[in-house]
Amino acid sequence: MTGGLQAVDLLVSPLLPLSLLRGYTVLEQIIRHLQAHTAVHDWQVELNHKRSHQLFLVGERVESERSVETVRARVRIYNDHPGPEGDLARGEASFVVLPQDDDTAIARKLEEAVFMAGLVSNPPFGLPGPADYPAVEVLDPRLAEEPRAVLDELRGQLIAAASRQPQVRLSSSECFLEVGESELRNSRGVQAAVRSSQALFDFVLISSDGANESEMHTAQQRRRAADFDVPALVARKAAQARDALRATVPPGHRGPVVISREALLDMLAFFRVQSSAQSKFQKLSQLEVGQSVFGLREVRGEPLHLRSDALLPFGLNSGPCDAEGLPGRDVVIIEDNVLRRFWANQRYAEYLGIEPTGAFGNLVIPPGTTPLAELLADGPLIHIVAFSDMVPDMVTGDVVAEIRLGYVVDGDRVTPIKGGALSANLFDGFAQATYAREVAFLGEYLGPEAIRFEQMVIAGE
Amino acid sequence: MDIPPELTRLRDVLPSLIEDMERQVPYAAALVQQQTGHTIHVESREQHVEPADPSLGVVLSFWTGRRLAELATSELHPDRLVRLAREFAAGLTVEPDGLPVDPGPPLEQTYATSCQIDPATVPLQEKFAHCVEVQARLAALDPRVINARVLYRDEAETKLFVNRSRRLLQRIQRARLMMMLLVHENGRTVYDWRIQDGTRGYEVAAVTDETLASLRDSALALLSAERIEPGFYDCVSCPDVSGIIAHEAFGHGVELDMFLKGRARARDYLGKQVASPLVTMVDNPLAEGGYGGFFFDDEGEPARPITIIREGILERGLGDLASSLYLGVERTASGRRESFARKPYARMSNTYILPGHSTPEEMVASVPRGIYLEHGSSGMEDPKDWGIQVICHYGREIVNGRVTGRVFAPVGITGYVPDLLQSISMVGNDLKLSGGYCGKGYKELVPNGSGGPHLKFRARLG
Incomplete structure (x- = not known):
């Protein structure tokens, strides 16, 4: 693929850019401001929409569950001006556009960024132009479509795996599943969109021999829930937790x-x-x-x-x-x-x-x-x-x-x-x-x- | 105090939204957060000026009796927020025999940190010019300087908390100036830094010649630093190292969610001797200038100082709302979030050991052979097994009560917490707080203050 709207998501093909998929108009709105400003010599906008489902356990009990959704665009602008030595210098600054920002707010933030970029003088540099983007697998389709079911499965696998381990109990766990959609544009013609997933799986196992206790904590991140291999992970960490019970300070x-x-x-x-x-x-x-x-x-x-x-x-x-x-x-x-x-x-x-x-x-x-x-x-x-x-x-x-x-x-x-x-x-x-x-x-x-x-x-x- | 318009709009809307939500669940609350400010970064061949990330969003908390359900969103339009909240609440189930939440006595209050120079009143170009000037002074300190970096940041964090009886607004002003010097000689590159910070204003940016000279001298001394021979040493720690020791030893270990999860051995030691009788340790969100300070926590609990250890006896822990409810103990103002997008946990604010009676000079003079530990750079807790790790950027040799010119870098303190705290034999009469960011495990960073007096103790170094 060269230029244009690029499909990089393996779930939806062809993937529409976030702006079209979600009906957002803010990207075009921002770009109109950027293109109209004479002191903006280059720019980049990244629009992000993230949805996260978070589950927290204390023991096997649900302590908390959270749903998080954020939409924002990060805008970076570049301003060229004479540097302190009289040579050409480039300054840059960024700002964030939020869903409630109207034209007036965007214009105000842009002016502030232009002012900041005008303060700093760095050696000039450019931005990337359009390119062929490779297809890369970065999305777990199931995590994206059924996050609550995936959370329940991970929870079930964790509890079952921990319960099979002798001398070990589950202390707590946290699981975050996030799907992000982002769209990138810049003044040199870059247009790219990607949909990706990420999962954080964090748990603590406590081992006990009746008299003493010890713990083993792990926090792992993957793009696919299946990559955690929960039974094997729990077995490894449980063995370590048991070993920690009888561990002593090493010799020099x-x-x-x-x-x-x-x-x-x-x-x-x-x-x-x-x-x-x-x-x-x-x-x-x-x-x-x-x-x-x-x-x-x-x-x-x-x-x-x-x-x-x-x-x-x-x-x-x-x-x-x-x-x-x-x-x-x-x-x-x-x-x-x-x-x-x-x-x-x-x-x-x-x-x-x-x-x-x-x-x-x-x-x-x-x-x-x-x-x-x-x-x-x-x-x-x-x-x-x-x-x-x-x-x-x-x-x-x-x-x-x-x-x-x-x-x-x-x-x-x-x-x-x-x-x-x-x-x-x-x-x-x-x-x-x-x-x-x-x-x-x-x-x-x-x-x-x-x-x-x-x-x-x-x-x- | 200027209240951001987004918060003003929501301040009027949220009470009725809370009332609406409490038709579905026994308790509901809302927290809105916003940041303003700037970061300026100047080094030998680069400059940057950026606005602070606005981190603007709202989190609605619903207590269902046994669990905390939360909806966090960057959507601040009142009508859309109400619709989202209703949709979310409709999916919740209230537990019949749940634990009741006390919303606290009625309180409507606005708070703001005081500072000598409000950063918002200083033109950005003036701050930038100052950073450029400080960077030039740094770079000119010695021909062996290959890069000098100045990083200035001011952030005003505004939070609005609303529940059925409270409407609280706070503006916390934090400022920080970091200066780093990178020096190179004979194929060796090393660096050192100084930080001036606090819940303060632009006054933190003032830099004295003495500070610069001290930075130059310590950076150059690192060019000839040696690795320390591993073993047990008599140590004197400077305040920032003392602070990390306090923070890691009995800060994280008394966060009550760790009690609830069975992860803190301290739970079995309440009322027992865990440190030298010279040690009294507090967590104080109201400590003047403390970087981790605030007036109310992210669950609407008004701040107050908490004594964790009194004369060596472990007295109490730090609780967020849910942990305190489950454990049936009084809440402290310790429910803190990394941002609206993250859960509240029991967290420290400004944690430090109170000053004693010895002068730092007396403490060093009392050491026949040992190490003066400087510049704590990181630490890690182990509340279950009471291990501790504190990394110091360097330590200076003490021989016969005097600091020699010999420097070791880096120096790590490891050991068993009670051994280390009970070995404290002198506590300095000084007190200095410094700022940083503290994680819960390996994530959930929040601004934090630590520090304290000089301490004398014995520990394993490596």
Whole structure:
């Protein structure tokens, strides 16, 4: 498809843009204002309609249920003017148009935005133009059509699965199902529409041996309800909750550490930040294209390959285009430890003189060749399945994170641990990493289920 | 106080809508929310000025006796709102033996935070020029500065609450100035920052040369920071680190919805010793300038200070409407929402340990070998198992009662909450609150204040 009104929804084909589908006229109304204003040199409008159904349980009892519906348009305008040095500068500002805004309100907000955009002077940059948008699966049709039935099913599956687990009870849960319809237009001719779904499934299991209790909390997001696989998820978290009951503070440790599944996600986000053109432009990243992301460090593990994939079916960061209209793509960011390109939106791509890739998609790492069982075989090592909170320093790569649940693995002996902290630098850690052969899909991540780092420090007893 | 027109219109409509809804359910209430303000972001090669997200919407709450049903919408047209509310209420079932909600004594009141300089009275170009000027001062501090960032934000949050006996309106003015310095030398890039904030006005944007010099010195010191040897240390925490400790240790752990869900061990320790007798800890929405402050919560409960721990004894928790009803305890003004689109939970406001009698200098002087912990950057609670994680951007070595030039970064505090709180051996006579945003689990961010005095304790660092 090229230009025009683009169908990107697999449920309704061809999908009418939101403005036509819902009878909204506000988009055209806004565009008339934008086109008539002489100080608006470029613009972008995104109209969003979101409907959310939310269910909250305490134990098995419904504590609360909510229905949320919002409609709004976010407008971004660009104004070109002489900068402080006399050269051409571009300013930008945004505003939100709400359903009750009439022409007078829109005109007032536009004037305020033009004034703000006139204040700031940035190097000029452009906006994306029309493009061919790929078809990407981002909508769970059943979730969109029967959200209450899906909520009831998830609730039923959760309660049934938890009740089958020994020594474990359901403490609470939250489930949010959201369907969003959005339509994007800009002054360069971008016209795109997408209908997507998203589900948040959050629950807490409490384990008890009669004398003591412990808990395991999980919060997962997917585009399809079926991707939660509730029985398997509950079984895994229940086992962890039982292990947490007998977990002790780990010994101090310097050596191999294996980190698996959700515990990996925030660590990997570091590479997403470091490989962004914005970080490079703002000097938060010192990475260079064509050079090893590990600098002069000796790489003794398997090479790191990392992709940004916006085409992954039902990926949380998938879509036919990003928020400014660049088509969704699957691009190699790091290959054999070498930074192949920075990912970039239009603005930072122009600033760095590189090709725009669009917003970062889903983080994809190819599986390794070593089975997880082998990664865990050569102990003693620490296997971490949950951190309390993993917040890497996005500039230095330093991390300190409390272990919510892990295991000391020494041959056949596996001892649960909690407390203590991982203390590491992610550049150092990934330079000595081995990737599991098993693959996990975690909503915005597709890759090895676990990674083994040869040299990390655990602050323990 | 200027009341946004959308709220003025609804203020007149909502009482009759509530009356209408209470023909269907035993209790109904409405909350309307709106934000105004600006964000200014200036760094070495970029500038941005943006209006605050209006976050304008209404949430209608229906208590059916055993559950809270809510309809949240950005639709503010009175006629359409009434139609939506009726459709929603028609689908609700009232439980026969439900718990009754007390709407509270009649109260009609308007509140507003006071500030020295109302940001709305300062022209935007003046604020922007000030940020540009501060950024230039920052960038000129040292040749090793590779980027300097100034982020200024002011937000006026207006909320209207209506139930059958209350009509409350509040305007909370928050302002924040963040300055960040990124420095680079010998292949190493590090950064540090300073934040000035509160339920205050444009006065937070004033920047002294001493603040800039202190920021420069700490950022440059990080260029030679080492990793700390993991182990147990005697520690002195500066106020913002003390605040995160209080917040994570016995803030989240006494939110009453956590009691209801069986997720808080604190429920079994009410009236028992959980901390050093030197520790008295409060949650105070009315703390002057506290970033998490308000006059009434999102369920219409008027704010008042709550003592959580008194001289080491756990006294009481923080309750939202539903949790307090189920537990049969008195409500506190702790029902807070991320926005109209999200549920109310039991939440903290400004949570801190009250000052003691020691000077910070005496506290440092009493440490033969230890760490002075600065710049808390994040924390995480574990109310069930009483674990705690607090990440400090850095710590400074103390030897023989003096801070040496040696810096460790980052430094994480982990441990068992009662061990940590009972190890508190000195409490400073100072008190400083700082702001931030607090999540419930990993979401539901609300403005929050923490801080307190300096504390001396023993903890595992890594």
